[in-house]
Amino acid sequence: MRKVKLAEIKTCKLKKSFLIKFSETNIKYFISSQIINFDNDILMLCIYSKCEDSSKVELSYRVFIDKTKKDYITQDFTSKEIKWRKAILSNLLNWYWEEYSVLVDNKSTRNILKYFNVKEKPLSAVDDFQNAVLKEKLEKKHEIITKRIDEKMKIVPDLPDDFTEWVDEEALVRSRYIYYKYRRTNKAMEGYCTHCGKKVFVNKPRHNKEGICPRCKSKVIYKAEGKSKNVEDFTRTSIIQRVSGGIIIRSFSVRKFYRENYKKPQLMIHEVSRDFYEFSSDNSFNIKTYEWRNFKQTDVMRWCEGESSLNFDYSRISLYSRNLDDVLNNTIWKYSEIKHFATVEPGYTFPVYSYLGLYTKYPFIEQLMKLNLIHLVKDILGSYYSYGRCCQGENDVFNFNGKNIKNILKIDRKFLSLLQKLNAGISELKVIEEVFKRKINITNEEIFYIADKFYREKDIFDFATKYSITIHRIIKYISSQMLNYDEHSKENDIFSDWEDYLNNCTLLKYDIKSDSVIFPRNLKQKHDDIYKLIKNNKRELYDKAIKEMYNELLEKFKWNFGEYIIFPPKNAAELVKEGNTLDHCVATNYMSLMARRKTVILFLRKEDKIDMPFYTVEVKDNEVKQCRGKGNCGMTNEVKKFIEEFKDKKLRKTLNEKIA
Template identity: 35%
Template sequence: MDKRSLKRYPIKMASKSTVSQACRIENTDFYLHAHTALISHQRILIISLYDKNKLRNKEKDPLFRIFMTKEEYITQDFCEEKPVWRTGRMEHLTESTWYKKIEISCCDDRSAAVLNRFFSYLNMEKLSPVDKLIKGQKRIMEKRLEKKHQRENSKIDQKKREVKKLPKNFMDWIDETAMAHSRYIYYQYSRKKYMDGYCTHCHSDVKVSGVKHRKIGVCPNCGKKVLFLAAGKATRILDHGEAVYFQKTKKGFVVRFFSIYKYYGKHYKTPEIRTLELKRIFYEDTKCLKYEWRNFKQTGEIRWCDGWDGYTFYDAACYTANLEKALTGTPYQYCAIKQFADRYEGASVNVPYYLKRYSSKPFIEYMVKAGLYHMVEELTQPWYFFGEYNQDGKNLLEVLGVTREQFRFIQQNDMYSFEFRTYKKMLSQKNVRYRKTSAVSVNSMSVISV
């Protein structure tokens, strides 16, 4: 519809009978006048909506004017100083809700007949003329949304095609590394010195002695850290984990985030592992495109959606076999995330914040290579503040503000940030005492010389 032609169309003022109705009837909030006209070679339904309170004050101009066809509608709003165009439905413009029902009535029988005739294609004879108008606008809105959603989904699906298949050993890595915290030895309790047990990590039958339920120990076969469980007491265990997989794309790389569930039931030798990919972040130079697996626009369709950031993966294990290849040629090529992710088996990494911090704090690379893992763990958390670091330092000694000897002590102890702050305070207090002692010595020497 051409807005210029619609704007030039004469405004329908309320009739005397409509004003009379507004003064006599209490239950109606708005009065509706409907007629059709040929505008720019197009048959258009024109609806003028009058407010009851204005009519009682002898103000006959409409509050809204709706122009509508079977495919589209638009509203001219006269509430402001200058008329503005609205795309909302009549229900929303009149602020009608489920708890606040707004009553709208036709001004005359002719308006009701126009609405019935115009919306005859709806095949809803039992509805009132006003309800038919509401249904007609709702149907047009649904078609608008459907087309809009199709456009959005086509872009998302096009991006989805850039994601390749997972490697064949990915599920083995999930079980062995990402779920490293889910390792148990189930044992059959008896009064014998050696009891029969089963290690869920190395999948072997073992003999255990002197163990207790839910106590940490080591598997006698594979030597891995495990939790001992009495088979009769631990019938159901559900462990949760998170995993991250990097994948090369044409414009950069994509980070894929997986939620993992491992369930041990009565048949603990064959636990059930389920993975669900919930998030993808595409890194393309300075761009960061986020997609999540969720309910699309509250439509009930579960699919990939863009623009969300609802899932947090702060403690995810990182698949590192292809990590260097995925980051080659990108701004994150030397970020040292592989070394950080391999600091121990199944180490947790907050990947989005690690990459974000590295972009503005590139000294993280040197911290990782120096083995200052605890500092990096805190630096890559969203709550952390960088007050104790000199971000303009050219090397790690300048960043930390310490000497080479002091740095070796920090490195050997792999200090946390609060330990580092305490250590620097101790050094500063020591320097202050040293200066005071030196000043006293100088004064003493001057007295002696006199």
């Protein structure tokens, strides 16, 4: 419909007396209609409403309807700028009962009934027409979409002939049972193995317990007939196939039902998604996802275009492996070792899409798989699936610029062999890297112990170096203290208490070279006693500790660049002033940490206002952890530039000189 011509049409004239009567009612809208000869006969509805703050009546909308061309459009006057809209009348007015909220005069009613050739309910006729037009347009739009999808689906190849057999034998490897009739006897009971389909005799089976089929040697679950009338197993599986221009990954939900006739289970395989990987000449790829679901809320189940721009991945899904050598040949995943990973154990499930993404980002996964470091790859894949990275602190664990796998893992040939021998995961790798870097000897059992019990493996080794204690002695002492803690306490909790205790001993000037101080008989009691002592005298102790480290910190961290200077506090009072002036928590939360040498607090000032607090900087392990200004605000561009220079020119020089 031509908007310019429609806008020129004059609005229906209303009698002043009628408008006065309308303004005195509780009715929300008044509609006047007119049939206009405009190429075709067009029905114009003028919709008036009352102003909220007065009884004044004003024009809100004009709706133009062309039944010949099956079209409609609305001119909206409800805002300062006149707009054209395609909303249907019932949505515009939002009526629930038209006879109570909308009034149409007799002449306008006759116009509407005549235009639509109906005998009653004029507004329903308008609504029916608009909904019919909307439905027809939507159907045409849907037809375009479905044709596009159906054309794409034509290139999907058939499933391999052995796919169903593979699903039943491998993807459902845990869906194997021996059903037996329970009898009170010491003799072998007759049973039936659902895997080999043979009658077997089993000794003392227990319902829902694992066993081995004496005929086919499969791992099975025992099921007493009377207790297992409805068993259902569920899994997900997938297959990668070649298509024109790339590959397709097809995902399936699989269910297997065992009813009373357990000898004839029902297997249902339902395809739920198809992901097309379309390759470009530079080996980059675009992913288009299709899902089997309700199409556009029409109650028609069919293939639909994926609604999310983020590709969904199942955390646990098996992968058909028998075609992978051919399918992935001449693709970027030719050497990904995904076939090896998919078959590490029967029916193994993993995030298939994430594995492909992981290999694309970190190609050294191939070398890890060829070294059979399965546990390590599983850990890396789990982290990548959840967080998009190899592990927490990945740059500390891996040298991504390494020329070979030993360089990447930051170890030598000897420790690489140890990784293989232990089938190490990411935690064990972190321990082994520390052992290699520090050139110390620990047992394999101690490697597993540290990897399993502590959150940050590096902290144990830092602790051992700081207090000149062997790893063996640390583990032995922590194990001995477990009896002094409640059942919910873990080894890492005891280690944290031990660290706090020795830091407080340092603050109190105890002789931390003495075994009697380092290894109290009851760590928990000593920790609590020392804490109470510190709490009663903490301000004085913190002040003394900060004063004692001032000259050391001044030499290491004082630095100026441009109009700014950075330096450490002289005492606790300066931290209090800093926190009060800048309205942040440096004194309340960081004074004790600094006194215990767990972190370093520095003051960033303008050189011409050196006594005026400006920004506060926290440095830990020679890294700037945060830089906060007034009210905890972030850095300005100028301050950010200074901090970058400070990190590059000053902190790098103290990289190997541990302060906090």
